Each structure stands twice: as structure tokens, then as C-alpha cells.
Amino acid sequence: MKFVLPIETHDVLEGVATLRGTREYRLAKISVLLQLVAGSLTIGWYWRFLPPQVPMWYSMPWGTDRLASPYFLFLPLMLSLVIFGFNNRVIAKFGVDHLVFARILYLVSSLVSLLSLIIVVRIVTLVS
Numbered sequence: 299m300k301f302v303l304p305i306e307t308h309d310v311l312e313g314v315a316t317l318r319g320t321r322e323y324r325l326a327k328i329s330v331l332l333q334l335v336a337g338s339l340t341i342g343w344y345w346r347f348l349p350p351q352v353p354m355w356y357s358m359p360w361g362t363d364r365l366a367s368p369y370f371l372f373l374p375l376m377l378s379l380v381i382f383g384f385n386n387r388v389i390a391k392f393g394v395d396h397l398v399f400a401r402i403l404y405l406v407s408s409l410v411s412l413l414s415l416i417i418v419v420r421i422v423t424l425v426s
């Protein structure tokens with residue numbers, strides 16, 4: 299059982315500000331934003347070569363169920379941004395006391411963003 303002394307709210311806010319100043323936070327934020335920009339530029343560059351339907355839902359049965367509008371290519375990129383924002387909220391709440399947990403969530407944000415970029419690039423290069 300862990301004994302925790304009550305702390306002032308201003309100490310918690312300083313702890314969150316300290317977490318946002320760490321190297322992991324900066325690297326995660328930069329990687330998520332760069333991969334978002336790279337994915338958007340890839341879609342923009344190949345937009346005129348994309349067919350009206352692109353294969354997006356690979357878990358669906360073969361045929362037209364797998365196809366979606368090219369606008370759905372932005373979905374993985376936006377999802378990675380949402381996950382980064384959600385992880386920041388969780389870190390703001392629990393990361394002050396659990397620094398390893400905060401680092402793991404920053405790593406997860408970066409990996410999800412990287413995988414989203416890979417998915418988008420693979421789909422776009424597959425159909426164009």
C-alpha cells in the first residue's frame with residue numbers, strides 16, 4: 299500500500315508543464331506533426347491519379363465492400379492526431395506520478411502516427 303501526501307494543485311500544474319518540456323514530448327509532437335504533413339502531402343501529390351474508389355477496408359470480403367472514397371485516406375492520419383491528443387490528456391492526469399507510463403504513451407503516439415503514414419503511402423502507391 300502506498301502512502302501519498304496531498305499536494306497543492308499548483309505543484310501538479312508544474313509537473314504537467316515539466317512533462318511537456320521533456321525530450322520525449324517534443325520528439326513525439328514533432329514526429330506526429332511531420333508524419334501528418336508527409337501523409338497529407340502524399341495524398342495531395344497523388345490526388346489526381348487516384349481512382350474514384352480506393353481499397354481501404356482490408357478486413358472486409360473481397361469486392362466492392364473493401365472500397366472507399368479517396369477522402370477516407372485522411373482517416374488514419376486524423377486518427378493518429380486524435381490518439382496523440384488523448385494520450386496527452388492521460389499524461390496530464392497520470393503522468394506526473396508515473397514518468398515511465400508517460401514515456402510509453404509518447405512512444406505509442408509516435409508509433410501509431412508512423413503506422414498511419416505507412417498505411418496511407420502504401421494504399422496511394424498501390425492504386426496510382
